[in-house]
Amino acid sequence: MKFKGLAFHYYLMLLPGYIWLVMFSIVPLFGILIAFEDYQPVLGVLHSDWVGLENFRYMFMLNDSKVIFFNTVFIAVMKIIANLIVPVAFALMLHELRLAVFKRWVQTLVYLPHFLSWVILSGIIIDVLSYTGPINNILSSFGVEPTLFMGKPTLFPFLVVGSDVWKEFGFNTIIYLAALTSINPSLYEAAALDGANRWQRLKNVTLPGISPTIFLLLILSLGNVLNAGFDQVFNLYNPLVYSSGDIVDTWVYREGLLKLQYGLATAVGLLKSVVGFILITCSYYLANRFTNYRIF
């Protein structure tokens, strides 16, 4: 059935959203031009001198760019792997647990860190890992010399990955738990009748039951190979660990906004956006192709 005159109201409803979109998403896109300019804030985007690809050429010459690119991909890939394995393992353990009350308590506690900001959690983590913090305290009672964890470049990427897993594993578990509850219980009954023990049931019923979900989330996470987590690294790092902890986004902030190298920083940011966009588009395409996943 078709109703007349509805379209006008529909467009009226869309108006505020698209004004917002134009002002804060589409207009800034024109700022990409800064990447091809010797940008002077006084002159503005339209009147600054064009330098073509000079900013990009300079970027590839810089030693920094190789380091930050490596750091970004290294941290992001480790995060993808760890954030896949740990939540699955945790969901399987919760699934095997038979005490319903205890299960609810565990769930309530492990979801909590997800809702706290990296500002708060970094403050806590830096304190806990500090020279006089509880971790060093415990280690020293085993005779280990206290270490300044946050000042060791070799350690820093692993602390970033570890703390990210700690913050998010509970929340990431939710999806697997939902997938686990949708496994047909009669499969377990049948397996038990055939004499399968708990380990065999886990291997032959539970894992195949959630593997489509694992596969889907893996594909979708491939789009994040350049997202190492700005908020986290920005709040956790310090000059001592720039060599192993600096990622593209933190570098853009420091070089661009603090040292006023607008053209160069925009070029780096643009390259990251373009590559990221291609990666995300591919991962969504693959997800749609292999698992029929659609975002709308």
Added chain:
Amino acid sequence: MVRETTAASKAFDVILIAILGVIALSCIFPLWYTLMVSLSEKSAAAAGIVRAWPIGFNLVSYQQIMRDGQFFHSFWVSIERVILGASLSFIVTVLMAYPLSKETKDLRSRNVLMWILVFTMLFNGGLIPLYQTVKAYGLIDNIWVLVLSGGLPMFNVILVINFFRGLPKELEEAALVDGAGPWYTLFMLFIPLSVPVLATITLFTIVGHWNEFFSGLVFMTKPDHYPLQTYIRQMVIQIDPSQMNTDAESLKRLSEISNQTLNAAKIFIAMLPILVIYPFLQRFFIHGITLGSVKE
């Protein structure tokens, strides 16, 4: 579930409970430790001897915060921002999702509009262009920049579109036949039917605005305008004495920075609102996430 009573299976259960208990404790202990430090004596905190209970219990740090005008200032900025940001994005999200959930025959340009929405969600100009745009709008140091600069929560719009599309079409047609306009249909029919998903995205928006620190850091030039998380970050995390002058104000701040109990108290108060809404949040979000995100 199949019940097993063998000794091996029982031992497995015990080990499982122990492991999950330790994991759950690891999520809550750092937060608890922060509370305990904030309640301890300064010297005990500095010596790093605080563990699971406060040493030399006192409320001095909380009394000190009561006298800290800047802290309350920032707290208020954060509250203002949460109220403005959450209500604005609720209204805009709902108004946008309703027309976009229609078929192309009812809203001809639907596919183009949808494409623009997804594109802007996946591709952006990066930090420097956004900063220059906001500056050109004259929004630096304005509360609205905190509300608007993050852009439209596009993922929420898509979530709500998906939910609206799942509602029975006959329902809406019946309303329209009975003479209800599109606005009446949206507010009196669709919104009441979508409470779980709308509650979820609203709570996530609130948490997101409360936790966000970066726009405060970049777009606000006066500490007076900092939201709470930005203020906490500047006070607690950024320990860089080399950047400080030796005037009285800076020295006072430096002595504050080394004050662990005061910092712990600030961190704890900043996470208190989240801890308070968390029980309500938890009731909704598991349901809400599984509704909208992954479809079979």
